[in-house]
Amino acid sequence: MVKFQRDFEFNIDENISNLMDEAFCRVVEECENGVAGYYNLPEDSKMIVTEVEALSSSETIKNSDTIAVIGIGGSSLGAKAIDSMLRHKYPQAKRLIFFENPDPVEISKKFASMDKEKTIFIVISKSGSTIETMSLFKVVISHFNLDLNGDDKDRLIAITDEGSVLCRFADRYGIKVYTIPHNVGGRFSVLSAVGIVPLTLAGYDCCSILEGGAKIVRRFFNREEDHILLKAAFIATNWEKYRMNVLFAYASFLDDFTKWYVQLWGESLGKIDKSGNRVGLTPLGQIGSIDQHSFLQLIIEGPIDKTVTFIKIEDFENDILIPDITLEGIQKCDFVNGHTFNELINAECDATREAIAQQGVPVDAIILDKLSETNIGELILYYEILTSLTGAILNIDTYNQPGVELGKRILADKFKK
Amino acid sequence: MVKFQRDFEFNIDENISNLMDEAFCRVVEECENGVAGYYNLPEDSKMIVTEVEALSSSETIKNSDTIAVIGIGGSSLGAKAIDSMLRHKYPQAKRLIFFENPDPVEISKKFASMDKEKTIFIVISKSGSTIETMSLFKVVISHFNLDLNGDDKDRLIAITDEGSVLCRFADRYGIKVYTIPHNVGGRFSVLSAVGIVPLTLAGYDCCSILEGGAKIVRRFFNREEDHILLKAAFIATNWEKYRMNVLFAYASFLDDFTKWYVQLWGESLGKIDKSGNRVGLTPLGQIGSIDQHSFLQLIIEGPIDKTVTFIKIEDFENDILIPDITLEGIQKCDFVNGHTFNELINAECDATREAIAQQGVPVDAIILDKLSETNIGELILYYEILTSLTGAILNIDTYNQPGVELGKRILADKFKK
Numbered sequence: 001m002v003k004f005q006r007d008f009e010f011n012i013d014e015n016i017s018n019l020m021d022e023a024f025c026r027v028v029e030e031c032e033n034g035v036a037g038y039y040n041l042p043e044d045s046k047m048i049v050t051e052v053e054a055l056s057s058s059e060t061i062k063n064s065d066t067i068a069v070i071g072i073g074g075s076s077l078g079a080k081a082i083d084s085m086l087r088h089k090y091p092q093a094k095r096l097i098f099f100e101n102p103d104p105v106e107i108s109k110k111f112a113s114m115d116k117e118k119t120i121f122i123v124i125s126k127s128g129s130t131i132e133t134m135s136l137f138k139v140v141i142s143h144f145n146l147d148l149n150g151d152d153k154d155r156l157i158a159i160t161d162e163g164s165v166l167c168r169f170a171d172r173y174g175i176k177v178y179t180i181p182h183n184v185g186g187r188f189s190v191l192s193a194v195g196i197v198p199l200t201l202a203g204y205d206c207c208s209i210l211e212g213g214a215k216i217v218r219r220f221f222n223r224e225e226d227h228i229l230l231k232a233a234f235i236a237t238n239w240e241k242y243r244m245n246v247l248f249a250y251a252s253f254l255d256d257f258t259k260w261y262v263q264l265w266g267e268s269l270g271k272i273d274k275s276g277n278r279v280g281l282t283p284l285g286q287i288g289s290i291d292q293h294s295f296l297q298l299i300i301e302g303p304i305d306k307t308v309t310f311i312k313i314e315d316f317e318n319d320i321l322i323p324d325i326t327l328e329g330i331q332k333c334d335f336v337n338g339h340t341f342n343e344l345i346n347a348e349c350d351a352t353r354e355a356i357a358q359q360g361v362p363v364d365a366i367i368l369d370k371l372s373e374t375n376i377g378e379l380i381l382y383y384e385i386l387t388s389l390t391g392a393i394l395n396i397d398t399y400n401q402p403g404v405e406l407g408k409r410i411l412a413d414k415f416k417k
Numbered sequence: 418m419v420k421f422q423r424d425f426e427f428n429i430d431e432n433i434s435n436l437m438d439e440a441f442c443r444v445v446e447e448c449e450n451g452v453a454g455y456y457n458l459p460e461d462s463k464m465i466v467t468e469v470e471a472l473s474s475s476e477t478i479k480n481s482d483t484i485a486v487i488g489i490g491g492s493s494l495g496a497k498a499i500d501s502m503l504r505h506k507y508p509q510a511k512r513l514i515f516f517e518n519p520d521p522v523e524i525s526k527k528f529a530s531m532d533k534e535k536t537i538f539i540v541i542s543k544s545g546s547t548i549e550t551m552s553l554f555k556v557v558i559s560h561f562n563l564d565l566n567g568d569d570k571d572r573l574i575a576i577t578d579e580g581s582v583l584c585r586f587a588d589r590y591g592i593k594v595y596t597i598p599h600n601v602g603g604r605f606s607v608l609s610a611v612g613i614v615p616l617t618l619a620g621y622d623c624c625s626i627l628e629g630g631a632k633i634v635r636r637f638f639n640r641e642e643d644h645i646l647l648k649a650a651f652i653a654t655n656w657e658k659y660r661m662n663v664l665f666a667y668a669s670f671l672d673d674f675t676k677w678y679v680q681l682w683g684e685s686l687g688k689i690d691k692s693g694n695r696v697g698l699t700p701l702g703q704i705g706s707i708d709q710h711s712f713l714q715l716i717i718e719g720p721i722d723k724t725v726t727f728i729k730i731e732d733f734e735n736d737i738l739i740p741d742i743t744l745e746g747i748q749k750c751d752f753v754n755g756h757t758f759n760e761l762i763n764a765e766c767d768a769t770r771e772a773i774a775q776q777g778v779p780v781d782a783i784i785l786d787k788l789s790e791t792n793i794g795e796l797i798l799y800y801e802i803l804t805s806l807t808g809a810i811l812n813i814d815t816y817n818q819p820g821v822e823l824g825k826r827i828l829a830d831k832f833k834k
């Protein structure tokens with residue numbers, strides 16, 4: 001169960017109410033016209049789970065202990081986020097390793113930790129021609145001496161758009177391909193094959209994740225989750241005042257989830273709107289309680305130009321206690337003795353939330369009763385729907401990313417010289 | 418060697434020139450009056466290196482392979498950043514493990530990977546009574562059954578302010594203590610015992626790091642590094658327009674360095690100024706080229722409300738090649754074939770920098786010829802001096818952090834109920 005709370009005032013006058021209705025209609029239209037297809041993934045991807053589970057009985061997969069994902073951005077962040085969140089609950093899961101940065105030091109380090117005979121390689125690129133991914137794929141082929149025509153085919157999977165150059169390449173060699181629906185952008189693709197294939201291969205229960213996603217999609221379209229509309233209306237109509245949203249997540253294993261969220265918002269909401277204005281909210285990820293000792297001062301006493309969203313896990317399903325030890329002279333720290341670390345981290349979350357709200361910073365909270373697969377699915381779809389609604393109110397194309405083309409052209413020019 | 422470049426126009430009129438002179442004078446004064454003491458660390462900490470090296474001949478330390486640091490915020494981020502940057506160059510270095518978050522899942526995971534007989538435990542808290550640190554220290558004592566009165570004393574070190582409660586506690590049990598100078602705040606303390614003790618124990622060459630720091634301090638006070646003054650003047654006088662600074666670091670191992678920078682700026686510059694106004698710049702860390710596929714769209718087409726600083730390592734000292742392989746149908750990616758990944762990641766950095774500058778975003782760059790210990794020392798002091806100068810121009814107390822007290826009081830109240 002996921003609860004959503006807000007500590008900020010927002011007067012829903014007629015104007016705001018209309019905005020909310022219009023945004024809802026636009027999202028319904030996007031869904032019906034097929035402009036965005038992520039709403040359907042929770043249902044459509046069930047087939048992928050079934051297929052991958054069948055595949056998993058092959059000797060090559062049974063003998064593997066590592067899934068190497070070669071992909072960047074939308075092709076890695078989602079699976080990485082879910083792996084980080086669930087890893088401690090799945091001690092038997094195969095290791096996931098991500099080749100995402102063309103950083104030579106990182107590549108060398110990862111190679112040193114791998115054994116080809118125990119690895120399944122998944123190359124993921126929506127366009128099929130992402131320069132980082134293809135360069136990494138080549139060095140993986142070369143380093144592990146992968147024979148694309150022979151036995152190694154079994155340890156290779158490609159995930160890409162139907163008809164892309166990577167798709168054709170895989171077909172040519174008879175490599176297994178999973179496709180991404182054309183109307184699902186990279187940053188919205190975690191519940192497509194992009195996330196589902198590697199996570200199912202690793203051993204995660206993706207059906208439950210999809211179920212959680214399906215639940216909130218259904219409820220949203222039935223207008224039973226209007227708090228998402230309200231939050232979108234607040235942040236979109238106030239974006240020039242509150243230019244940043246800080247996602248303050250209270251658990252170390254949520255770090256990669258905040259990175260997924262940063263991509264989702266950064267690429268979706270940083271746009272030139274339909275009137276030609278530059279608009280957009282800056283997303284920031286923070287980890288509690290670490291960043292209480294880092295970034296919090298700026299939120300509390302700095303400019304009121306941010307909103308803050310807390311994520312709290314009520315039950316970590318871990319009962320480590322703060323022992324009842326008194327360190328001589330440091331008795332002032334004893335007030336938490338005998339409590340669990342679960343209680344401490346959540347009390348820190350609540351205390352920080354109250355302190356920030358008292359400063360007049362708009363604050364809201366997402367509370368997971370526990371870290372379950374269904375809650376993760378719900379959380380993902382909550383954020384994706386929120387992004388679509390915010391984009392609708394900002395009057396932008398939420399699903400494209402034209403801004404990054406210039407850098408790619410300059411890059412190619414540098415090598416042509 | 419570290420080079421600093423800027424791609425933005427800044428007209429140094431009389432007014433700006435005066436601001437720069439005044440800021441310089443205030444920093445000189447802070448140094449001479451002992452308001453801030455970090456300038457002296459590159460010289461003063463040499464003694465600590467010598468002492469720790471002597472200590473390292475003890476059997477307990479010789480037989481250890483892990484240094485566990487119990488500390489949060491300024492007590493962990495600096496050593497963590499340097500460890501991340503240098504690890505691949507020191508295959509023999511002892512493992513550093515950080516207990517910083519009272520997250521029960523993380524604590525359990527770390528315990529499972531440790532062996533008391535091979536671990537040195539360092540508890541770090543400037544005040545001596547940080548609630549997270551003391552709670553973690555207690556669970557470490559209890560889990561490993563540390564005998565503070567007996568043999569385990571040898572594997573324990575405390576680092577704290579002179580006369581703090583932790584200092585008195587350590588003295589009472591005869592535990593080795595290193596002190597942090599009173600005028601060195603947590604976020605400026607990486608080159609004090611806080612960073613130098615664990616890093617030297619792990620086997621890193623801290624003398625060279627200190628040397629790099631000393632070099633830029635000396636040159637700054639001789640007014641041979643005025644570009645720092647200029648950058649401080651630009652960001653401080655334009656903070657309402659450019660509210661964020663994105664540190665775009667092109668190397669995965671710089672991720673923890675960007676977290677150190679976020680604390681340094683967030684806690685130092687997010688303040689109520691001497692006229693009672695809320696001021697402050699928001700720091701953001703990004704990793705190239707990963708975040709080119711995540712956050713870049715927002716920089717390129719979103720609001721021009723950010724400055725961007727690039728960090729580039731010219732020579733990664735690693736010659737992995739992008740193999741000369743043509744993937745049938747994906748020939749458009751072949752333009753980088755035969756080049757090194759070192760070249761690719763740096764060309765991406767340059768291309769992104771050009772693309773961003775073309776949008777009118779103020780851009781500057783920090784270029785390290787290679788990742789050497791002296792360059793790291795220089796980089797750290799560059800950022801610390803920049804922070805002091807920016808704080809001087811913003812007319813704030815750069816070195817306090819009053820904003821986080823409220824949350825601590827609310828936290829204690831929650832447990833009293």
